[in-house]
Amino acid sequence: MPLTDASHDDAGLRLAAADAAALADSIRSAGLKVTAPRLAVLRALTDKPHSNADALFGAVYSDLPGTSLQAVYGVLASFTAAGLVRKIEPAGSPALFERRVGDNHHHIVCTRCSVVHDVDCAVGHSPCLTPADALGFDVRAAEVIYWGLCARCQADTLAP
Ligand SMILES: [Zn+2]
Numbered sequence: 001m002p003l004t005d006a007s008h009d010d011a012g013l014r015l016a017a018a019d020a021a022a023l024a025d026s027i028r029s030a031g032l033k034v035t036a037p038r039l040a041v042l043r044a045l046t047d048k049p050h051s052n053a054d055a056l057f058g059a060v061y062s063d064l065p066g067t068s069l070q071a072v073y074g075v076l077a078s079f080t081a082a083g084l085v086r087k088i089e090p091a092g093s094p095a096l097f098e099r100r101v102g103d104n105h106h107h108i109v110c111t112r113c114s115v116v117h118d119v120d121c122a123v124g125h126s127p128c129l130t131p132a133d134a135l136g137f138d139v140r141a142a143e144v145i146y147w148g149l150c151a152r153c154q155a156d157t158l159a160p
C-alpha cells in the first residue's frame with residue numbers, strides 16, 4: 001500500500017484505519033474475537049486511561065447507538081479476564097480501567113478532584129512485590145494507591 005496518495009486528502013482516515021488495525025490486533029492477540037463494541041471500548045480506553053464504565057459508555061455511545069452500559073461492562077469483563085486491560089478499584093470510586101498492564105505500576109489519586117495518575121515502581125524491579133512475610137503465597141502483584149491533593153487542588157485550596 002502506498003504511503004501517500006496525493007489524489008485523496010484522507011490522511012486522517014488512513015490513520016484511523018491503521019489505528020483500528022492495531023486495536024484489532026491487540027484484541028486478537030489477547031485471544032478474543034474482534035467486535036465493534038470491543039474495538040470502540042478499547043479505542044476509548046486508549047484515549048482516556050483510568051476511565052470507568054460510565055465514562056467509556058459515554059465515549060462509545062455516539063459511534064455505537066445500539067450499545068448499552070451492560071454491553072460495555074461485558075466488554076470490560078472480557079478484557080480484564082483476558083489480561084488486555086487492568087481494573088483498579090480505589091476506595092469510594094467506581095472501578096477504573098486502563099490498557100497499561102503487566103508492569104505492576106501503582107496509582108496516585110487526588111482526594112478532592114479524584115484525578116488519577118500512574119506511579120512507577122523503581123525501574124527494573126518491583127520492591128513492593130517482596131512482603132515482609134508472604135505466608136507461603138506465590139506473590140504475583142501488589143497494588144499501592146497513594147492518596148493526596150493534586151497540585152491543582154493544592155493551589156485551589158491555598159487561593160484566598
Ligand atoms: Zn485534585
Ligand SMILES: [Zn+2]
Pocket residue numbers: 050098100105106107117118119
Ligand atoms: Zn495506571
